[in-house]
Amino acid sequence: MSLGNSLKHARVAQNLTQEEVSKKLFVTRQTVSRWEQNKTMPNIYVLKDLSKLYDLSIDDLISETKAQIHEDEEEKSMNKVNWFALFGVIAFNVLLLSSGGIIVVALLGALWVITGAFILSPVFLLIGLLSGTQVYPLVATGVCAVIFIIGLFLFPLAKKATQYLVNFSIGYVKYNFRTIYK
Secondary structure, eight states: HHEEEEEHHHHHHHTOOOOHHHHHHHOHHHHHHHTTSSOHHHHHHHHHHHHHHHOOOOHHHHHHHHHHHHHHHHHHHHHOHHHHHHHHHHHHHHHHHHIIIHHHHHHHHHHHHHHHHHHHHHHHHHHHHHHTTTOOOHHHOOOOOOHHHHHHHHHHHHHHHHHHHHHHHHHHHHHHHHHOOO
16 A cells, blocks of 8 residues: 555545645645645655544554555566576576586585595594504604694684585575566
8 A cells, every 4th residue: 555545544534534634734635635646745744743633653654655665666576577687697607607616616525525534534543553454653643643633724614615605605696686686
């Protein structure tokens, strides 16, 4: 419902004519008519007087208007597809995902594999020692400990890189959606 409709319904609910409202607000009847037809809008001071006259809050007078404006904007934006943007998004994303996206995901996967292997290196050393299949000198044990520590430092880096990639992907999809529907 528009502001004009809200004003008209409020006036009718109070059993007032446009002429009576105009006299109480010191405006012409045509001004009241233009408000109710959405040709013009009353200023904030007049809205305050109208809210007192109709025994409604200003928010009650304009709340349905705000909801209607929001619904109209959503309806317009969802009904209008920018076909050139849709084609451009599809073409660009096919190129992007077939080259750069695959490389980035592969590098991120490699980072996680390396991090996991570094963190699990003491477990592999222990399994080798306990099974007796390998005999590790003291230097190999020290290197294993260093690799484990490097793995612990790589874990937060891998986690941040994954979070960044996920957030970037979500933002990129939202951007493409807005581009297509505006």
